[in-house]
Amino acid sequence: MTTTARTDAPTRREQILKEAARLFAERGFHGVGVDEIGAAVGISGPGLYRHFAGKDAMLAELLVGISERLLTGGKRCAMEREKDSAPPEALLDALIEGHIDFALDDRPLITLHDRELDRLRESDRKLVRQLQRQYVELWVEAVRETYPALVEADARAAVHAVFGLLNSTPHLTPAGSLPGRTATAELLHRLARGAFAAAADGV
Template identity: 75%
Template sequence: MSTQAPASTSRREQILKEAARLFAERGFHGVGVDEIGAAVGISGPGLYRHFAGKDAMLAELLVGISERLLEGGRIRVAAGGENPEDPEAVLDALIEGHIDFALDDRPLITVHDRELDRLREADRKRVRRLQREYVELWVTVVRQVHPECAEAQVRACVHAVFGLLNSTPHLSRPGALPGRTEMAQLLHRLARGAFGAVSAV
């Protein structure tokens, strides 16, 4: 019994990964169920054992990543970075977590930007609510680092940093990205620089 659940989970994750890649490359309406099935080595109809259809895949992709970002952020804040008494360390931990997403899940960024409006209203509202909670998590930490800054300024800066970090899909041409470690370090420096500049606004 215990040997089948991991295989099922793995197959679902594989389907979602390929669906995200194909949706990002061709758009939601440009991809058929048969193509997603072929990408994971099963028939198109076989996908219906895992998902009700493409709409369900899209919802799980976009709701799922919003949930994971928020949960990961909460864990990092609760852990307090390397020093729970140092909000700078917590901010660094949040930045590192978002950079991991921006570098490892670039297709999801593209899919979110293009296809969010295709979700049914309940799922779209859920994504937006999760995103607002994620933003507020960051705002709270940044205000601890920069208590002299107005809340509106900090919130605007958080959104700007998200835009910066989420720009990675636009750098995906061959040779456009340095190595992953170097790119992560660059993004981290840019994000910290942006947050450092908020006090001068």
């Protein structure tokens, strides 16, 4: 199972969100002004209001958006596995690969989620949690099919532990010191599968 990489140029709205995520992650939500976000994409601060109502709207779209994207990607993997009649571990591997892509390519969003989720409106925060629960359930089902000996509670605990492992990428050494994206992705994949196998071996 593979995912198709996007090749078209990002929209101005997407450019704004990318720079907002980077700046929020680096300096904190309250440490960044609208003018600075505008300058990062080459437009005036007030010009941002043609795209977003303000910083709160940007933060909400970033955090709700990535939760939606991960869930959509996970559901697509499940549909492809069913269509191809692939073995259970194929779905688990696809889920791991998709999450690793996120963890390596969108590190600022991990930092934002950890630091700024409580700043969202209650309705947006509840939506993020709802999407995340559905995403977790996709993983739990894939793990239990791959490792039938794992009971549901243990599978869920293992999934959250693997998320902690994969989402540690913002704390890795600077990119120039890493063994390269491909090697890092392969290492994370081995560690994730190893964690699930270890959980199953302990049963």
